[in-house]
Amino acid sequence: MPSAETPPRRRRRDAPTKGDLREKAILDAAEELLEVESFDGITVEAIARGAGIARNALYFYFASKQEVFTALVRRTVAEISEDATSVVADAQLAPREAIVRAVRNTERSWAAHGRIMSAAVELGAVIPEIGVVWASTVERYAAAMTEILDRTDMPADGPGSAPEVARALCWMTERTFYRAYVEGAHVEGVRGAALTHVGDVCIGIWLAVLPAAD
Template structure:
């Protein structure tokens, strides 16, 4: 096999498969509909129509509307988890700057995918898989920010330890972004929430 043949085969392997593209189109359609109608009004048929396929074709990829929503939440929280990993790896940066970047990353996801993240919060109590994914994502940030707070000088033991503070502030951040996203303030409200949360986080650093 020549090098050109090998390169051609590699490009074919790396190119998205038709089924993958169809699945992403279904998730994109579901996310778009979350921004225009309530969860109750969304149906398999409306999602399929938005993706440009038939209802029967959608069932080839997902068994139900719940499966579509679960996959959509998974796609979004994977992006959030990647940012948490980036914050964890950024050990050469000052703790305060790492906190600022982490909150700004969170703000960006709420701006770009707020409808999905609100759905994750609201569906978490009734769809255990979604609830588990959402909690795991917050726990990732708790682990990361605990390390950041330790590196910033907070104690590892006792009340008010780095982990206690990180846990309280991560859930505070999640809840405040949720309410800002659910309100009518749009991106300005989310940016204000980001500034407020950053201020509180930084006050906890010695």
């Protein structure tokens, strides 16, 4: 028995549980499969096999393949969404510098997670939960960019206001990067160059809408 002077050791609360590790293995397996197979071609059996568990065990964590990929999209966007808030949090950045950094962060996200991000765009039309997750991510970026544009002399309301411009340009940026990724998805060098080019184009458009004084 432990002595009065030595309290019993407790498991750290932040340590991942067995269930956490299983869920991570399932999502990692789904992500790996998505690199070589389409969503329609991926089976629950293949995901379970990649995670090192039986098919029935997978259903203990996710009710369907759709739920697995919804969770995978959530995990990915949670990571990339931090980029948006980090740019806004740096109040020392001038609007132009903040815009450049935000677009470059988006470019890096597409380079690192493009397969999942492009799948989110495509699956959002047929799996409502993914559509909601993806749309809320773009809107989160729009809110962040609105804060940046609010530091300029843009009008407070109307078509040329910071919220309206930020939202329109964020959706434009999302779709432009999506097209660049998909068109160069199977050629590594072409894909990287295409994403960089799109980043340059989007930065030019974002900067062009700023008031002249900014």
